[in-house]
Amino acid sequence: MHAPAVSTNPASLDDLAVGESGVLSSIDLPEGDANRLMELGFLPGARITAARSAPGGDPRVFRVDGTEFALRRDTARKLRVEAGKEGAP
């Protein structure tokens, strides 16, 4: 497996192309929703890779820490990422 490419300048998870990864910086969601995402590993500082999406492009699947989760694109847009920096493995 090759190392995931790093997106040039993504703003949110939804901007990551398939195979690209980014480091999560913040979650713009109500506290309860954000906490659930964090419990699943969507923590600030975590490296998240975009995997396949459903046929039609929505929802998308993201890989964090070896597990894949499906999120709708409008949710994925609320998860901000910064590219390039080394994230937690």
Place this chain on the structure above:
Amino acid sequence: MSGLHGCEGCPVAALPITGATPRLVALVGPPNSGKSTLFNRLTGLRQKVANFPGVTVEQRRGRARLEGNHREVVLIDLPGVYSLIPRSEDERVTRDVLAGEMAGTPKPDAVLLILDSTNLNRHLVLAAPVLSLGLPTLVVLNMADELADRGGAVDPEALATRLGVPVALVSASRGEGLEMVREFLSGAVGLPPSLDLPVLADIPKCRQWAVAMGDKAGYSQPAPPVWTRRLDAVFLHPVAGPLIFLAVVVAVFQTIFSAARPLMDAVDHAVSASGAWLSAVLPASALKSLLIEGVWGGVGSVVIFLPQILLLFLFIGLLEDSGYLARAALIADRTMRKAGLQGKSFLPLLSAYACAVPAVLAARTIENKRDRIATILIAPFMTCSARLPVYTLIIAAFLPERPLLGPFLGTRAAAMLGLYVLGFVAAFGTARLLKSSVLKSDGAPFLLEMPPYRRPTLRQIALRMYDRAKIFLRRAGTVILGVAVVLWILAHLPLSGGKMPEIANSVAGTIGRLIEPFVRPLGFDWRIGIGIVMSLAAREVIVGTLGTLYGMDPKAGSEGLQAALRHDLTPGGAVALLVFFAFAMQCLSTVAVVRRETGGWKWPAVQFAYMGLLAYSGAFIANRLVTLFLG
């Protein structure tokens, strides 16, 4: 392997091994970590297991089968949780049981914390809140087989030392490493640890703690599941994915029809041969008539459908155990969104194809209350397995079999598929209606864990089909038999001069004539009317009822149920009957479970009335249209 991996120096005490009350041990863990698999191993029960998160939504207790002489141990299987702060009804069950706040369930004495060892960094986070409960705990690292296969490793002893509680590395599905679990249950108990746990509200801190614990226990994460990635490349492919989805659906229907046929014919043959034999050897009496007309005619005509129902469950089992279902939910999310719901509602709705009762329960996994109610309200529209006998009977009686797509799809399977679509469309429309009015909501974001694909095991599937067969036959032996006997009695009363009346003059006939004006506009006669009333108890009862009623008719009895129906029912009436059964909520168990899950009579009453109205008007229109077209 034997002996608990206790931590050096941390106290291990043996609790008194006898006592009046059983020791209550709760199985806690994240969804899909194998809690129910372990529960089944330890108790010998058959709690439902499947490869997607959110299978168990209720607590289920069972006595552990342990060797030796000691206090009785009762295990509680619980719904999976990501933390002890519940966001949905199923998660609340787990929290309440652990807090000792669940009515009827005392606070557990100990905990088995079941974690997926292939996902340890994430799953170990749950150890912090669970250990802080202060109960004796055994940490069970499950899926040891998968961990080893994919080249990961962990040292349970080192982890035990760090956590201060014993740790076992097991494979619940293979039954490996369970000695330690049994030993824990039989009495050796790690005392509650006094450990430096992270502040629970600080999720990043908890995560750091978990990763640090894993590191110190020499945890090396397994390689990504290669096959899962490969299969997803196909099943989630933009073009191939939906095509495969369709192909799977078509294959299921065609098989249910064509492959089940020889088996059904065999059962049919056995039923009629034994009936004929019985009627030859028994002397003429009321008992004989009851046996032949009531039991053989009523129950026999339902039992014929057993092979078909088992085949349906075979397919459902394969889909659920392989992990494809989670992908199907992903593909379906777009459609669900158009109905105002989300992909998570799709999983309960899919299980409604088996039966609406577990589907209504499974809706507990939906976080948003209004989404949950909407899902409960539309679940009975999905074509449950009890409708299968009714559909099959009518379709086989009225529609000649002809190939449509070569050998892949015949007319009958296509008609069946059409009825499933009809139910889905009704569900979809109703959801839209509800979600754009009374049950409007923003909803929690759609969030679904994709489990790795797993190979369904023959044992698992076989056991499920066996359980299904038992349930089906038990129903045939209780509800359907009961209704058949009552009906037979009603059809032979009142006695006049010691002789049984003509059926038209019997109590059943009189009741039938009372019902007939109401069902006439739909194209039904009094027999179907009685069948519909009786099938309020359960849908497949109508098949048994018609079997009994026609079995008593000397004219119809000899030609068989299908021929008799063709004789009595116009094509318009046949289509109307199908539409009626597609829409009507004829199932008391569903009404009861909806009342329980929504906490009152309001929603089940609304649902029953709405579905009844839809069924009646739908059947009326269908009868008119078909009659119009066919002259």
